[in-house]
Amino acid sequence: MSPLQTFNMGTEFRCPVQPYSRSNYGGVFFMAETEEKTGPPVTLIDPIDMSQLDPKFREEISSMPNGEELSACFACSTCTAACPIANQWNFKPHQLIRMILLGMRTEVLSSKEIWECLTCFECQERCPQKVRVTDIFFDCKNLAAEEGNVPENILVLAKSLIETGQLYEVMNDWEREDLNLEPEVPGLSTEEVKSILKGTRTGRLVGGDE
Amino acid sequence: MNKMPVYNLYMGCSVPANYPNYEAAMTKVAQAFGMDLVYMEGVACCGSPNLRAIDYFGWLVVNARTLAIAEKDGHDIVTPCNGCFGSLKDVLHHLKHDKEDMNRVNKELKASGLQLKGTIKVRHFVEALYSDIGISEIKKKVTKPLDGVGIAIHYGCHLLRPQDVTEFSPETLRELVEATGASVIDYPLWKQCCGATVLPVNEELAIRLARDKLKSMKEAGAVFATVVCPACGNQLDLQQLGLKDTYGEVYDIPVLLYPQILALAMGIDQEEVGLSMNRVAADPILEHLTG
């Protein structure tokens, strides 16, 4: 018996049928109402459609700062084992790297995970393939920011940098005076920082908000 | 007698605004050892890892500028903040290994008449203290050593990692703490992050991380904790007060910035190091000073 039999259904339509086996529910087959060419039978497995992914994503990340060793990852999961908070994540660090390698650009860049990275570098320190995991997550955050996807509170920090050139401004200068320190930090000059950041992505992120 | 070592002091924005007690203690200690900390001219914030996350190039330029300014007189940059230390070290490391980015950055700096060569050294204040002054000189000035009370050290992630960038070894801070007469308490989570970076994004997570650290310290028998970074200080000191509301837990572990401890052990008055500004009341440390 040949593995694939075609049945003449009385119409011009033919569809391939597989012989009975546990995995195909006893030869269930589908009839299409048109002459359209069908793909493989639709089943409960809902696979990720590889043709929808971005095969250039891994090159994109590899070419960003410290992304060179990305493809050296052999999925040992040491990064995930080392991470203090990965237990809170849907996508663990080694899974995020896998997602980058497969090309799941949207899922990675829109994940909450990359923003919750503590930047503690423990994963990067322990990786046996010297994949700079934390640095790669920084690259992902930059790409997400480029598309305007930045958590609200980070945007607040960005605004502070654009408007004051600092994340924190001296408010309680009397505290400084009590300690015999200059109330204003000697040498502090915020103009240059403000103007630099106005001209880079920070400026665009904050500017777009106004 | 050796010339007074001169340093380009980079304060960042957090220490001056939130931890002037750290700044005061550090400058007092530096003075006592003849370290000339010269506040850098024309600098401001480093952006912290959060700037790096959203605007890599902007972060490079802002920090390259600081480095280039210091390169003019060539004196080592010294900073008391792990975040600034990490940023400056990281940027310097990256630009030294990436010619293209170095050129792009220098193009931006040209307008202000600055150019970065990458010859400057960036150091954390405690490492400069350890390497340039040395433990034996420090011990000589410790006239009121602590009585061996247990202090847990929280080093902070950006001081220790990535090793190839920070080049800082934990023994440095350990010996510095021991030099004050305290005993260092080993606790299992000594390397773990305090959670500062994730505070803006997920406050609950940050609080939980702070709690895990304090819990581990307490279980190991620490009476005090010490940090060398305002962000870590914020997590362990200020957040400690909030833990009573969130978890109903009281840890009662005063958190001191290392120079405060050293200054007190050197006989410097508690008011000069702003001990009253520490959020969890830190005056119990005075009871442990001897001599």
Added chain:
Amino acid sequence: MASPVLIIGAGVAGMTAAVELADNGIKTILIDRQSTIGGNALDLYKAFPTDDCFYCFQGNSWRPGIRKCFYRSAMIDQPNIELMVDTTVKEVSGSPGKFVVNLDVGPNYVDAKKCTMCGLCLELSDAFRLLSPQCQPQAVVFDPNNADDGTKKAAEDCPTKAINLDASPSEKTINVSDIVVATGYHEMQPIAIDEYGYGRIPNVITQLELAKILDPNGATSGALVRPSDGAQVKNLMMIQCVGSRDENYYPFCSKICCVFALKHANIITNERDGAKVSVVYMDIRTYDRHERYYREARESGVEFIRGRIHRVQEQEDSTLDVIVYDSLLDNYLRYNIDLLVLSSALEPPDGAEALMKALGLKSASGYIAPLDSVSENEVIAAEHVYACGTALGPAEVPESVNQARAVVSKILQSRK
């Protein structure tokens, strides 16, 4: 009269080469820096792939020379072998085919020809040790660092006057035609990989240390007890790839540690009842016919966890609290175990670098690389210099033996 062949290292490979050269009429000088020969393989209980006790190698059972049998040994029987223990190479000069080698010979505290292994000195002083009744040379070993009050009496009372406490080191210069490097490997002590706590926590050991515990001839007569307090081990965990396949330490795979880890797991599960074994791995590399160790381990109930360690913490009762990430389950697991065994990287031995430099040999990750990598003559390290056994890199016993035989073949051909 042709010059002898110098063989540096009296482990599996070195001894095989020595015996086969000697049996073919070639004089060999076999040196080893330890006091007892046998190298790494000496006290590791069972050898794969035959599971014979290491003291007897199936690979050489036809020739009792390698079998360190009590009564017969080529080390004693074969006059063409001159065995020198406590000996190292100081300097090599001359030219290929006409080497002049200066040897540093350690003090001959115990005359192997006189010692009858009666055991009297062992009772009187801790400075004397007998590794096994089957050891070669057939003599006790004296360590001056452990000299105590009983040492002098032991020397005086020795019935055959075999002990000379005043022995001093000496030098010897030899002329040899060929040099065979069989210096073996060393098991890395992974102190620097601090997440495991090796060196800090007594119940964290390496695989070779475990093998020594399991050896019925060892300190505990083979009982699986933990170093901290000698208590019975009921649960243990093995971690694969510690320092191997790691760009921070050794990028290569150490090849045989998956096999011997599972060999140990099977011994423990089948021969030491009640002990539960978990193996934490990235990949299981029981290559070739050694797959059977993996199959047997699964069937015996050994647990396999694909993942890595998060944290190891010593408890007050000496047990270890371990958190491991299981990458297949995508969850963190917590264990309480008695013993943590690290399958540590197999690195080049101490002194290898200096010796290789002195002989002008090429290096592959610190091990000896063949002179001509294209020719597949992997045992030819330089002109008239050969290498065999784990000096070339981690290898199983049959491989080491085959390489030694290849060296013998080359030397014999060169003398035709």
